[in-house]
Amino acid sequence: MTLRYGAVALILALVLTLLVKSQTALSLIVAWLICVNLVTFFLYAYDKSIAGSDARTMRVPERVLLFMTFVGGTPGAWISMQAFRHKTSKHSFQQGFWLVVLLQVVIAVVVLVLFR
Numbered sequence: 001m002t003l004r005y006g007a008v009a010l011i012l013a014l015v016l017t018l019l020v021k022s023q024t025a026l027s028l029i030v031a032w033l034i035c036v037n038l039v040t041f042f043l044y045a046y047d048k049s050i051a052g053s054d055a056r057t058m059r060v061p062e063r064v065l066l067f068m069t070f071v072g073g074t075p076g077a078w079i080s081m082q083a084f085r086h087k088t089s090k091h092s093f094q095q096g097f098w099l100v101v102l103l104q105v106v107i108a109v110v111v112l113v114l115f116r
Contacts, residue, residue: 041080
C-alpha cells in the first residue's frame with residue numbers, strides 16, 4: 001500500500017509539472033517545485049481528514065509523506081502541518097521531517113559547492 005500511495009503522489013506531481021510547464025514559461029524546476037508542493041500539501045491534508053474520521057480507509061504511510069517532503073515538497077508539507085495541526089505533536093515524525101530538511105540543506109550546499 002505504501003508503494004501505491006507513493007507512486008500515485010509522485011506520478012500526479014510529474015503529470016501536473018508537465019502540464020504547468022507546457023502552459024507557462026516557467027522552468028522545469030520551478031514547475032516541479034510548485035506542483036510537488038501542491039501535491040504534498042493535499043496529501044498531508046488528505047491524511048489528516050482520514051485520521052479524524054471513523055473511515056476504514058488506510059492512512060497515508062508516514063514514509064510516503066516524508067518521501068514527498070524530500071523530493072521537494074518541504075514548504076507544502078510544513079504549511080499543511082501547521083494549517084491542519086497534523087503530525088505536529090508526533091515526535092518521531094517531527095524528527096524524520098527535520099532530518100529530511102537537514103538532508104536537503106546538505107545536498108543543496110554540496111551541489112552549490114560542486115557546481116559553482
